[in-house]
Amino acid sequence: MTRILTEKIAQQTDLLFRNMEIAMKTCDWECLICGAPTWRYIYHTLHSCDKWFCNPNVYTEPAIHVEHLDQVDIPCSKVLSEEELWSYFHFVKEKVEDYLAVLSDQQLSEHPEKCEYTVLELILGQYRHFMCHIGILNGMTIANTGRYPMVLGLDEWKANTLDGKLFDE
Secondary structure, eight states: OOOHHHHHHHHHHHHHHHHHHHHHHHSOTTOEETTEEHHHHHHHHHHHHHHHTTOTTSOOOOTTOOTTTTOTTSOOOOOOOHHHHHHHHHHHHHHHHHHHHTOOTGGGGSOOTTOSSOHHHHHHHHHHHHHHHHHHHHHHHHHHHSOOBOOOOHHHHHHTOOOOOOBOO
16 A cells, blocks of 8 residues: 555645644634634634545534534524634544545545545645635734744654744744
């Protein structure tokens, strides 16, 4: 089983989650974005990754989910605590890591069960979606604090300088 590409994807996914962790630690969770609190955008992003990274057609909603909670443009009365969101973050991260740990390069071009998209399309779609929302969260942090949250990239990964700093100073 060849895993050259999937190992690179796993590394990039680790960076993706580290960047989300930084965004979550630096943003104001109650700040409104288009009328919805920031924590709902965090949930929306994690929920999308949970559902779409592997296979949206073979998916079970998390126990914390209620209808419309993941749709930031539709009002929802349920409020999630920071503890619930951090727990969900770790659940989704572990689920994705476990999935990538057994994925082969060959499988990247295959369609998961009952899914019209290939494995690679699903993964790339979530990278696009995840980083878009990290950008929104970071933009709100910059606008509200004047401080720029760290955004980790390949250089930090290769140099192993992921030192836990939250802001680019």
